[in-house]
Amino acid sequence: MNYQRVMGLEIHVELNTASKIFCACKNEVSREPNENICPTCMGYPGVLPRLNEKAVDFGLKAALALDCKVHRNNHMDRKHYFYPDLPKGYQITQAAKPLGIKGKLYLEKADKTIGIQRVHLEEDTGRMLHRGDTTEIDYNRSGVPLIEIVTAPDISNEMELLEFLEELKNLLAYLEISDLKMEEGSLRCDLNISVADQDQKEITPVMEVKNLNSFKGVLKAAFYEGQRLTEALEKKKELQKETRGWDQKKEKTVTLRRKEDSREYQYFIEPEILPLELSHRKIQNTRNRLPELPQKRRNRFKKHYGLPDYDAGILTKNPYVADFFEQAVLVYYAPKRISNWIMTQLLSEMAEGLQGFKDLALKPKNFGKLIALMEEGKIPKKIGEKVLKEILKTGEDPEIILKNRKLGPITDGAEIAEIVKDLLEKHGKAVEDYQQKPDKTLKFFMGKGMEKTEGRLEPQELRRVIKQELLLKNQGKKN
Ligand SMILES: [Zn+2]
Structure with missing residues (x-):
C-alpha cells in the first residue's frame, strides 16, 4: 500500500517595526527581562490598545507579495485562552477577516x-524560561507584531517542504519586514501533517507539530511524524487530533495536548480597535512599490548576465548581495568572475545574516575596481586576496591600498637583489649545497623569497636573480 503525506505550514514572522503592535514600547531583542513593557502590553484593565500602522503596512506587503486577495475591510479579533505568557487572557489576532487570503507561492524546482x-x-x-523547578516569564516579547502565514495542505515531501521554506524566507528578506532569525525566534514554524492512503479513503487526523525553530527541525519532524502516522494507518490504530512538540534531543515528536476545538477560543471582534479600512489607493501603492521579487530576479540574473543556475540562486538569496553584485558589474563587466569572487571570498568572510552585506565597509565600486586590476593582469590573484581583506576592514580604494601598504608587486631590480642577498647571507649552508644540488637549492631559495615578500615577486625574475647571486657567491669562494 502506498501512503502519502499531506502537509501544510503555519509560519509566524516577527515584524521589525520600531515599536510593538498596540503600544509604544520598543520592539527589540531583550537584554534585560521585562524592560520593554507597559500597562497595554501587560494587559492591565482599562488600557486602550492602538494599532501600529507600520505593522499593517508590513503585513500588507507580505500579503501582496504572496499574491493574496486583500480584505479591504478587516478587523482584529480576540482569541481567548489562558496561558501564563498571555497576561490579558486573550490574544489580539485576526480570525474572521485576515489581511490576505487565497494567495500562492510557486516552487520552481518542484514545479x-x-x-x-x-x-x-x-x-x-x-x-x-524554565530554570530547574521554576519558570520565569519575560514579557518583552508580549505585543511584538507578527504575521501568520498559513499554507494550504499542498506539500507532500521533504523536497517541497525545504524549497517552500527557503523560497518564503527569501521573499520575506526582500520585503525587509523582519530580521528572520530563526535561532532568535523571529521566524517560527508549525507543521500540520496527516497521512492518507492512495485513494484518500483512509486518512489520519491532522497532527500539529509546534514551534520548530530550524528548517532542519521541520524536515526531521515531517519525516518522523510521517512514519508514525503511516504505521498507525497500517496497524489500523485509532488516533486523535493532537498538538505535538518536537523533542530536539530525542529527535521525536511528543504529545503536548489534544487539539482544542476552535470553538473553545470564543473569538469575538476586538471592541477597542476600530475596523481596519484599506483604500484601493493604499493597496495599489503598496503593490507598485514591492521590490523585484527573488524568483524574478534569479531568472533575470541567469538570462541577463549569463550566470549558471547555482550562482544566480546564491547571489539573489539576499537582496543586499544581489544589489552589490549588480553595482560591481556596472564598474567592471565580468559577471561570472565577480560572482565567483563574491561566492568564494566575500560570502565566506561574512556571517550569514542580512545586515552583513548591507553595512559592508567594502563598496561595490571598489570591489569592481579590484576585479578589474586582476582581470587586466595588473596584480596576481594572491595579492588581490590580500587587498580584499584590507578593503573589507577599511573600505578604501584598492589602488591606494596597493600604494600605501606595499602590497603591489616588487619590480625594482635593486630591491630584489637586496632581498636575495639577504636570504643567501642567512642560509649559508644552503649556498654551499648549490654545486651538489643546484635544483633543490634554487627551489629552496625561491620558496624563501616568495615567503618573505608574501608572493609579491615575479617568479621568473626572482629565479634569475637567485641564480646570478648563487653563482657569484660560489665563484667568490673558489677564488
Ligand atoms: Zn507596551
Whole structure:
C-alpha cells in the first residue's frame, strides 16, 4: 500500500517595526527581562490598545507579495485562552477577516504551486524560561507584531517542504519586514501533517507539530511524524487530533495536548480597535512599490548576465548581495568572475545574516575596481586576496591600498637583489649545497623569497636573480 503525506505550514514572522503592535514600547531583542513593557502590553484593565500602522503596512506587503486577495475591510479579533505568557487572557489576532487570503507561492524546482490560505496580523506572547523547578516569564516579547502565514495542505515531501521554506524566507528578506532569525525566534514554524492512503479513503487526523525553530527541525519532524502516522494507518490504530512538540534531543515528536476545538477560543471582534479600512489607493501603492521579487530576479540574473543556475540562486538569496553584485558589474563587466569572487571570498568572510552585506565597509565600486586590476593582469590573484581583506576592514580604494601598504608587486631590480642577498647571507649552508644540488637549492631559495615578500615577486625574475647571486657567491669562494 502506498501512503502519502499531506502537509501544510503555519509560519509566524516577527515584524521589525520600531515599536510593538498596540503600544509604544520598543520592539527589540531583550537584554534585560521585562524592560520593554507597559500597562497595554501587560494587559492591565482599562488600557486602550492602538494599532501600529507600520505593522499593517508590513503585513500588507507580505500579503501582496504572496499574491493574496486583500480584505479591504478587516478587523482584529480576540482569541481567548489562558496561558501564563498571555497576561490579558486573550490574544489580539485576526480570525474572521485576515489581511490576505487565497494567495500562492510557486516552487520552481518542484514545479508546483503551494496555496497560501491566509496572511493575518497578530500580537506575540511573552516568553517562558524554565530554570530547574521554576519558570520565569519575560514579557518583552508580549505585543511584538507578527504575521501568520498559513499554507494550504499542498506539500507532500521533504523536497517541497525545504524549497517552500527557503523560497518564503527569501521573499520575506526582500520585503525587509523582519530580521528572520530563526535561532532568535523571529521566524517560527508549525507543521500540520496527516497521512492518507492512495485513494484518500483512509486518512489520519491532522497532527500539529509546534514551534520548530530550524528548517532542519521541520524536515526531521515531517519525516518522523510521517512514519508514525503511516504505521498507525497500517496497524489500523485509532488516533486523535493532537498538538505535538518536537523533542530536539530525542529527535521525536511528543504529545503536548489534544487539539482544542476552535470553538473553545470564543473569538469575538476586538471592541477597542476600530475596523481596519484599506483604500484601493493604499493597496495599489503598496503593490507598485514591492521590490523585484527573488524568483524574478534569479531568472533575470541567469538570462541577463549569463550566470549558471547555482550562482544566480546564491547571489539573489539576499537582496543586499544581489544589489552589490549588480553595482560591481556596472564598474567592471565580468559577471561570472565577480560572482565567483563574491561566492568564494566575500560570502565566506561574512556571517550569514542580512545586515552583513548591507553595512559592508567594502563598496561595490571598489570591489569592481579590484576585479578589474586582476582581470587586466595588473596584480596576481594572491595579492588581490590580500587587498580584499584590507578593503573589507577599511573600505578604501584598492589602488591606494596597493600604494600605501606595499602590497603591489616588487619590480625594482635593486630591491630584489637586496632581498636575495639577504636570504643567501642567512642560509649559508644552503649556498654551499648549490654545486651538489643546484635544483633543490634554487627551489629552496625561491620558496624563501616568495615567503618573505608574501608572493609579491615575479617568479621568473626572482629565479634569475637567485641564480646570478648563487653563482657569484660560489665563484667568490673558489677564488
Ligand atoms: Zn507596551
